[in-house]
Amino acid sequence: MVGRQIVLRFKRPNLQPSAFLPSTLKKMIELKNIEKYYANKGIKHYVLRHVTTTIKQGEFVSIMGPSGAGKSTLLNILGMLEEPTYGTYEFFGEDVTTLNERKRIELYRNHIGFVFQAYHLIDEMTVYENIEAPLLYKKVGSSERASRIANLLDRFNIVAKKDLFPNQLSGGQQQLVGIARALAAQPSVILADEPTGNLQSTQAEEIMQLFKKLNQEDGITIIQVTHSEKNAEYGNRILHIADGVVKEDVLVR
Amino acid sequence: MFKLNLKIALRNLFKNKVYAAINIGGLALGLTAFVLMLLYINHEESYDTWSPDLKNVYQIREKHAFFTPDNKEHWNEISNSRIANLIRTKLPQAIAVTKVDNDWDFIKGYSLKIDDANPVMMPKIKDSDSSFFKVFPYRFLQGSEDKALENPKSIVLKESLAIQLFGTTKVLGKTIKVIRWRSDEGTSLTVTGVVAEPKYPQSVSFNAITRTGDRDKDPENPTNNNYCLVYTKLNKSSDTLVLNQTLQKMYVDFKKNLLSSQKKSYNDIYKDGRLPGLKVIPVKEVHANPPYAMSWFEKLKPVIAISAFLLLVSVINFINLATAQSVQRAKEVGVKKVLGSHKTQLTWQFLIESALQSVISLFLCIILIEVVLPAFNNQFKVDLSFWHNAQLFAMVVQLFGLFVFVTLLAGFYPAWILSNYNPVSVLKGNYENGLRGIALRNVLVVFQFVISVTFIISIGVMQMQSQYMSNKDLGFERGNLINIKSNYEDNFAERLKKIPGVEYVATTTQVMGNTFNVPEEVKYKGNAINLNTVTVTMDALPALGVKVLQGRIFSKEYKQDTINTVVLNEAAANLFGKNIIGQTYGKVDWEGKTNIFQIVGIIKNYHNEGFDKSVLPTVYKVTGLGGTSNTNNLLVRFNTSKYNDVIGKIEKEWKALYPNYPMEYTSLDDAFSKSLEDNNRFVNMIILFSVVSVSLSLLGLFALSTFVAKRRTKEIAVRKVLGASNLQIVNLLNKSFLILVIVANLISWPIAYILIKKWLEGFAYRIDMPVLPFIAATIISIIIAVLTVSIQARKAAVSDPVNALKYE
Ligand SMILES: Nc1ncnc2c1ncn2[C@@H]1O[C@H](COP(=O)(O)OP(=O)(O)OP(=O)(O)O)[C@@H](O)[C@H]1O
Numbered sequence A: 001m002v003g004r005q006i007v008l009r010f011k012r013p014n015l016q017p018s019a020f021l022p023s024t025l026k027k028m029i030e031l032k033n034i035e036k037y038y039a040n041k042g043i044k045h046y047v048l049r050h051v052t053t054t055i056k057q058g059e060f061v062s063i064m065g066p067s068g069a070g071k072s073t074l075l076n077i078l079g080m081l082e083e084p085t086y087g088t089y090e091f092f093g094e095d096v097t098t099l100n101e102r103k104r105i106e107l108y109r110n111h112i113g114f115v116f117q118a119y120h121l122i123d124e125m126t127v128y129e130n131i132e133a134p135l136l137y138k139k140v141g142s143s144e145r146a147s148r149i150a151n152l153l154d155r156f157n158i159v160a161k162k163d164l165f166p167n168q169l170s171g172g173q174q175q176l177v178g179i180a181r182a183l184a185a186q187p188s189v190i191l192a193d194e195p196t197g198n199l200q201s202t203q204a205e206e207i208m209q210l211f212k213k214l215n216q217e218d219g220i221t222i223i224q225v226t227h228s229e230k231n232a233e234y235g236n237r238i239l240h241i242a243d244g245v246v247k248e249d250v251l252v253r
Numbered sequence B: 001m002f003k004l005n006l007k008i009a010l011r012n013l014f015k016n017k018v019y020a021a022i023n024i025g026g027l028a029l030g031l032t033a034f035v036l037m038l039l040y041i042n043h044e045e046s047y048d049t050w051s052p053d054l055k056n057v058y059q060i061r062e063k064h065a066f067f068t069p070d071n072k073e074h075w076n077e078i079s080n081s082r083i084a085n086l087i088r089t090k091l092p093q094a095i096a097v098t099k100v101d102n103d104w105d106f107i108k109g110y111s112l113k114i115d116d117a118n119p120v121m122m123p124k125i126k127d128s129d130s131s132f133f134k135v136f137p138y139r140f141l142q143g144s145e146d147k148a149l150e151n152p153k154s155i156v157l158k159e160s161l162a163i164q165l166f167g168t169t170k171v172l173g174k175t176i177k178v179i180r181w182r183s184d185e186g187t188s189l190t191v192t193g194v195v196a197e198p199k200y201p202q203s204v205s206f207n208a209i210t211r212t213g214d215r216d217k218d219p220e221n222p223t224n225n226n227y228c229l230v231y232t233k234l235n236k237s238s239d240t241l242v243l244n245q246t247l248q249k250m251y252v253d254f255k256k257n258l259l260s261s262q263k264k265s266y267n268d269i270y271k272d273g274r275l276p277g278l279k280v281i282p283v284k285e286v287h288a289n290p291p292y293a294m295s296w297f298e299k300l301k302p303v304i305a306i307s308a309f310l311l312l313v314s315v316i317n318f319i320n321l322a323t324a325q326s327v328q329r330a331k332e333v334g335v336k337k338v339l340g341s342h343k344t345q346l347t348w349q350f351l352i353e354s355a356l357q358s359v360i361s362l363f364l365c366i367i368l369i370e371v372v373l374p375a376f377n378n379q380f381k382v383d384l385s386f387w388h389n390a391q392l393f394a395m396v397v398q399l400f401g402l403f404v405f406v407t408l409l410a411g412f413y414p415a416w417i418l419s420n421y422n423p424v425s426v427l428k429g430n431y432e433n434g435l436r437g438i439a440l441r442n443v444l445v446v447f448q449f450v451i452s453v454t455f456i457i458s459i460g461v462m463q464m465q466s467q468y469m470s471n472k473d474l475g476f477e478r479g480n481l482i483n484i485k486s487n488y489e490d491n492f493a494e495r496l497k498k499i500p501g502v503e504y505v506a507t508t509t510q511v512m513g514n515t516f517n518v519p520e521e522v523k524y525k526g527n528a529i530n531l532n533t534v535t536v537t538m539d540a541l542p543a544l545g546v547k548v549l550q551g552r553i554f555s556k557e558y559k560q561d562t563i564n565t566v567v568l569n570e571a572a573a574n575l576f577g578k579n580i581i582g583q584t585y586g587k588v589d590w591e592g593k594t595n596i597f598q599i600v601g602i603i604k605n606y607h608n609e610g611f612d613k614s615v616l617p618t619v620y621k622v623t624g625l626g627g628t629s630n631t632n633n634l635l636v637r638f639n640t641s642k643y644n645d646v647i648g649k650i651e652k653e654w655k656a657l658y659p660n661y662p663m664e665y666t667s668l669d670d671a672f673s674k675s676l677e678d679n680n681r682f683v684n685m686i687i688l689f690s691v692v693s694v695s696l697s698l699l700g701l702f703a704l705s706t707f708v709a710k711r712r713t714k715e716i717a718v719r720k721v722l723g724a725s726n727l728q729i730v731n732l733l734n735k736s737f738l739i740l741v742i743v744a745n746l747i748s749w750p751i752a753y754i755l756i757k758k759w760l761e762g763f764a765y766r767i768d769m770p771v772l773p774f775i776a777a778t779i780i781s782i783i784i785a786v787l788t789v790s791i792q793a794r795k796a797a798v799s800d801p802v803n804a805l806k807y808e
């Protein structure tokens, strides 16, 4: 496999360990009139309607809303796992509404990290190998790989667990590994769908603290879906969605 | 990445131990059958390839009617010995021409006597002329190619024979006496050479080549012909088409001369487009093109097909199990995709996994081959070896090819299915796509069972036919009867008759194990009837214990029996019509005189060949009227079943009379078993393959049902919570497989019917197509399929539903 580099029309963000003022930040994600419907027996069931919003680099956005509102769908569209039926999506100024597989993989390798509610660690791989996987796809050199993983294990306090398999970990620990894996490739944005949905509140708090720290100290953009008001407040912006429409877009504090 | 993939592959194998064992073990079995075939085919293809010089060596084939099975003209390996001289003198390209004895069925060997040692029977002692080693480039260990057969009365031994006879290869100048028949005085030959056994088998195989001098000349009388193999070495390898045209022209001239010296007219014989024929075929093609028997490839075809099927069954297991477990792997695929893995990378990963399994199977297969090869060699009468194979390199290349082929065949489809999973649906926990490949899986399971059920039906019918044959009334009493390899000689026969325990001593040209058919045409009431003539002594029919249907058989009381009476078998009697006892018929002899024969009895047909051939309409006669024939059959009937002592006494008499030639005999029981041997070998092989194929299919089904049960754990748990009984759940799982097995049965019936019908038609004496095996196969396949699935289904059914539900 020869990695094919695609040149995107932007530079890697210059990350600084200090808080940013949102107004001075660069546009990262721009959604215009996004619609998503499922056709069933000729009737269109709208899941998302006229979603237009901009997310800047360094923001920590929480998406909230009742069940079935379309939160996961929106996040999937942001993560290019699904395509909208209408509207445009620009990522760092480039139209990514429809992407071929090769380009999408390039984005996954370099810019987007996923964190799942069900963790989705690979059962056949150890903690270490799970974190290593994205780096292998990105073709990071072995010494660089080792130091990055060591760093992450250290930071998340899971050095002792590195040779265990996912089923030997608690849920919270698994989610830590999931986040470590998402961070390994040093993405610009982390997309997290109910990352604490399966966790107890103390563990959830820990994860949220971690997100906050990553956002504030490392400048990583975070977009999460959550049902908890409390979790949403760790971020600096909340999008309220109901019936596929953005009802409210508020800044926290 | 590769290392990690390999590691994951290994972990997956360990995690699914049973599944992996079935996959790998099954594939190893399939491969073993296939590789054995490869070995065998390589062996057969290697005939006459032991020296590069052999590419200029050709066998001569002549079209003639001498000793052909139906007494009609065919292309033959044996040619008129005069043709060697024709080629030597008229074909400028020919560097050397040699004549050598053919392998005759009725010559088991010659007796070799060294000094005063006991004589030993040795097969494949062939007489040739001075040019044998000029045509066939054997390597001499002792002596030399140009000197060895320079003088008559010389013999060249194969290394193995030299060691067997003398214990060493340093045997130049020793004398060996060759006695060719019982009362032969023998020819003393001097050992002039020892040749090494070539790497590959030879169609002109020998233990020793002799030059007695008989092959040096052709019969002087032009009406006498001698037939033998003729080989020639040309100065360069030539286009056989062009060469054959030249030969044909030469041969027509030759034939005209020969016929005119026999006072016959060429134009009378070769008219209406009939032409004489002479051609060459490269020696390398001789083995694959025997003139009458089926070539090895024809014979092997069903076996090749069966082993290919076996490999297919195991590959199908592989595919089925891989796609079935894809549900478990779906998450891995989804996650890897969002981590930035290319589809091709995933395809490679899964291919590596199947490659890993094929590699392990390949190693297992090599071990298995070592284990089963002796049995295989025994069964097929060959001497194959894997490691000590001259073609080891070619074998390794073929094995590698097979490995790549199997890996792709077994791994590509599952890899493609797996790598195509859509991450969103998988990560949403939506495994509906895990059902992908189910249609194909069902087709493959049906296919597997079609093969298995066809096998079961076939072995059922084959067993019934074999039973029928071994219990069939042969028309004569085969117990307490032996056949000594000797013609009838009064002195010896009289001595035997005096031994207590001996009831009859007689000879016939027709007995199971050695039959010499002489065709004749007789005239009865103006109709021509074609019969097979058998010359017997007075006691032969009683000695055989044939059953008299009408009239009588020969006896000393009737003087007429030595004059002109005959006995017919049923088949012949049917050609004559009704009420024929006492009737006469006429036969014109070679001088043009008509001899009159009287029919005195009709006997029940008795079998003297395999059941594939029907008993010929035959006339039996004692009288020498109209010519007699004889072969080496000396029947001895005992009136006791403990006849071993009696045989000892017979051997003593033999030794006294013929000290230079060992006595050989077979019991008719053995001759009968031998006539069934080929069939039994085939049936046993089919049974073996069937057992393997059926077990593989069942193992596959077992593993498949495991996965299906696992996949439906949650559904089963929910159903149980809702109140379903264990039995209901077992039935639920069984139903889907049962339909497949029934469909497979329906498909197998016509296939098996056609195949079996064809097989049965190869027998002149056969059973009617039985229905029982068909029904039995269906019932058996359903029962074992249900049992297999139920084991798994029960496990799933009785498990505690809480576990399954809590886990989600
Ligand atoms: N493949 C599909 N076909 C039809 N409708 C779908 C499909 N996938 C999702 N939907 C519908 O889209 C709507 C939004 O689903 P989505 O998963 O985005 O909800 P959500 O806001 O994440 O809800 P929750 O908080 O329960 O996770 C739902 O009403 C769902 O029924």
Ligand SMILES: [Mg+2]
Pocket: A071, A072, A073
């Ligand atoms: Mg959701």
